[in-house]
Amino acid sequence: MIFPPISHLIARHLLKGPHTITGGGEPDAEALRQLAENLGVAARHRLGRSLSIREVDAGSCNGCELEIHAVNNPVYDLERFGIRFVASPRHADVLLVTGPVTWNMAEALRRTYDATPGPKWVVALGDCAKDGGCFAGSYAVAGGVHEVVPVDLHIPGCPPSPLQILGGLTALLASVAE
Amino acid sequence: MMGNVTLLEFLSAGREVAGHHPWPRFQLDARTWRRMVEQMAVSNWDILAEWAEPTEIHVALRGEDSGAIAVASHPCPDHKFFALSRVRPSAIRLERAIRDLWGLAPEGLEDQRPWLDHGRWGVKRPLGSPRISEGRPHAYRFLTAEGEGLHQIPVGPVHAGIIEPGHFRFHAQGETVVRLEERLGYVHKGVEGLLAGKPVAEAARIVGRVSGDSTVAYALAFARAVEAALGVEVPARAHWLRALMAEMERLANHVFDIGAICNDAAFAIMLSHMGMLREKILRANAACFGHRLLMDRVVPGGVAVDLAEEGWEALAHLLGNFRKLFNKAVALYDNTPSLLDRTTGTGFLPAALAHRFGAGGFVGRASSRGVDARKAPGYPPYDELDFAIPVLAEGDVHARLMVRVEEVRASLRLIDQILKQMPRGPVAAPVPNRGGEGMAVVEGFRGEVLVWVRLSEAGKVVRCHPHDPSWFQWPLLEAAIEGNIVADFPLVNKSFNCSYSGHDL
Numbered sequence: 001m002i003f004p005p006i007s008h009l010i011a012r013h014l015l016k017g018p019h020t021i022t023g024g025g026e027p028d029a030e031a032l033r034q035l036a037e038n039l040g041v042a043a044r045h046r047l048g049r050s051l052s053i054r055e056v057d058a059g060s061c062n063g064c065e066l067e068i069h070a071v072n073n074p075v076y077d078l079e080r081f082g083i084r085f086v087a088s089p090r091h092a093d094v095l096l097v098t099g100p101v102t103w104n105m106a107e108a109l110r111r112t113y114d115a116t117p118g119p120k121w122v123v124a125l126g127d128c129a130k131d132g133g134c135f136a137g138s139y140a141v142a143g144g145v146h147e148v149v150p151v152d153l154h155i156p157g158c159p160p161s162p163l164q165i166l167g168g169l170t171a172l173l174a175s176v177a178e
Numbered sequence: 179m180m181g182n183v184t185l186l187e188f189l190s191a192g193r194e195v196a197g198h199h200p201w202p203r204f205q206l207d208a209r210t211w212r213r214m215v216e217q218m219a220v221s222n223w224d225i226l227a228e229w230a231e232p233t234e235i236h237v238a239l240r241g242e243d244s245g246a247i248a249v250a251s252h253p254c255p256d257h258k259f260f261a262l263s264r265v266r267p268s269a270i271r272l273e274r275a276i277r278d279l280w281g282l283a284p285e286g287l288e289d290q291r292p293w294l295d296h297g298r299w300g301v302k303r304p305l306g307s308p309r310i311s312e313g314r315p316h317a318y319r320f321l322t323a324e325g326e327g328l329h330q331i332p333v334g335p336v337h338a339g340i341i342e343p344g345h346f347r348f349h350a351q352g353e354t355v356v357r358l359e360e361r362l363g364y365v366h367k368g369v370e371g372l373l374a375g376k377p378v379a380e381a382a383r384i385v386g387r388v389s390g391d392s393t394v395a396y397a398l399a400f401a402r403a404v405e406a407a408l409g410v411e412v413p414a415r416a417h418w419l420r421a422l423m424a425e426m427e428r429l430a431n432h433v434f435d436i437g438a439i440c441n442d443a444a445f446a447i448m449l450s451h452m453g454m455l456r457e458k459i460l461r462a463n464a465a466c467f468g469h470r471l472l473m474d475r476v477v478p479g480g481v482a483v484d485l486a487e488e489g490w491e492a493l494a495h496l497l498g499n500f501r502k503l504f505n506k507a508v509a510l511y512d513n514t515p516s517l518l519d520r521t522t523g524t525g526f527l528p529a530a531l532a533h534r535f536g537a538g539g540f541v542g543r544a545s546s547r548g549v550d551a552r553k554a555p556g557y558p559p560y561d562e563l564d565f566a567i568p569v570l571a572e573g574d575v576h577a578r579l580m581v582r583v584e585e586v587r588a589s590l591r592l593i594d595q596i597l598k599q600m601p602r603g604p605v606a607a608p609v610p611n612r613g614g615e616g617m618a619v620v621e622g623f624r625g626e627v628l629v630w631v632r633l634s635e636a637g638k639v640v641r642c643h644p645h646d647p648s649w650f651q652w653p654l655l656e657a658a659i660e661g662n663i664v665a666d667f668p669l670v671n672k673s674f675n676c677s678y679s680g681h682d683l
Contacts, residue, residue: 004513004514005506005509005510005513005514006447006510006514008506009447009451009506009507009510019454055340056336056343057340057341057342057343057365058343059364059365059367060342060365060390060679061387061388061389061390061393061679062342062389062390062391062677062678062679063387063390063391063393063471063473064390065340065341065342065390066390066391066471067470067471068340069340069434069453070453070456070457070460072340072453073450073453073454073456073457074450074453074454075453075454075457085340087338087339088338089336099365100367102364102365102366102367103296103298103299103300104296104298104299104363104364104365104366105335105343105364105365106298107298107315108335108336108343108364109336112336134372134380134383134384134387135367135368135369135372135384135387137372138367138368138369138371138372139299139300139301139304139308139368139371140299140304140366140367140368140371141367141368158473159390159471161464161470
């Protein structure tokens, strides 16, 4: 085989252009309003137009994780906005937390928060992360993310669509870059 | 009573409980229960699920030869029962969980450590007779490995990627894993406690969120269990729409995981390609059914939305293109020796272990165990559809990946047939308020999802137990990684892709 299959794939992308949608980066208006209330002015000047995110599943059903994966796929391509996911809270500016926080995860979430250097923000993602969602009231569930760590922004949805997640995160980016 | 006795012959020694559908449930006294466990040592009855109530233990069994399914129950007012884990290691974690949640003591359970209870709930035996417990979280004693030069690597519960939480404790000698032990339960949400007392519609929403990636499978299993309990006849078109959604879910999960496995072998282009394919499916889901992951679309009585004519055309168009792009990606995998070198021979799971633990799904099928709930016990409309279950014997990462590749192709063919043959008509039947007990087994993308439910005369859930296929796959991951290098763990783990949320419940 003169041309290995990977060359076909690369050639296709070079000739036909990317799968990435245009747009999708418009900051969500409701998210901007929440952030204007929550973000300290001093913190906004520390960062350029770039954010590192550490995702923490604090008890989700894994539905939210699927859509967070989706914003990283070539169609939504979160990284084009300067936002990327990192492997350690020590490298992160933002904790993106999903799920009703279970009691078995509460300490791990708190420790992850403590390990994140300031200035830092917490984004609670999904309906469960707001108040426990359909899991609220269980003996095993502490409740929404705000019960354990302070929350700056909540992105609603069960799960939120990739465009909603993009809108929320770019709003955060716009707010801290102001 | 040793030797050749079928499951139903044996269980009929007990008292059959009226109103349990579609399979019988037998109540056994202590002596018969104990004989059943002893009989299991010499029979090939599979455990499908094991769960409890405050003073009763239940196990769903399948006779492997006859395919007969039945539930055996044993009232245990003294809060103890003869453990199944004496003869079936797959029941060890189930029985540890039963002790944590209901406070029933499994007699003969070797591993006495708690499983789901980390000592953080503020209550003991939350589903049995709850007792307030204060005090510190449990210190967990991990199993040890001893020898010169051994070291431990603790990982989690918060992992480096965008995945669910769990703890992995490796004992390694240099690069080689000597022992892996999992500690799970971090995402235990108390689902069974939440379900008790809920109206059917509300319970369906919760069961649909036991494991988000299998939401169709769980919603379908719950709906079928409720319909069995109440004797509801679902309109024919609803069966076909349910199968369509189930196959879309299988497709979406399989293609993305194939990409993610390659990504864990540092072959990122596959993840991008497959991510794009997955997105096509999710968008079609949103366009046809109004939800990208199809949550809350399968409901007791039928389905929540019908497929419009435009949706039918959009799906038919999607599939042609999809098949071409998918086959190109598979050709890329097949022709990249550096990638095959990582997946071939890695994370070997012996067929004997897969059978011993009753592992289903692609984990079982890549190690010679070809069970599939769509074939047996079977449910409509699959009896009218033509499809084959791919089975391989190699048991490595490559085999698990190739089984999934074949399942993607099978699902595409199934969707083709479903679109062509789907009958017209109503898509939901009314669900009456009355009592009963029902059980259902359906094939999710990971394997057999089982739901058992008891409804009150007022039509509310009295008890409901959802069982995830991961229960019988998680322990096998520990075996498959042994002797591999630590750096291959993400690859092997992804090739199993067990559910944390479904297991922790």
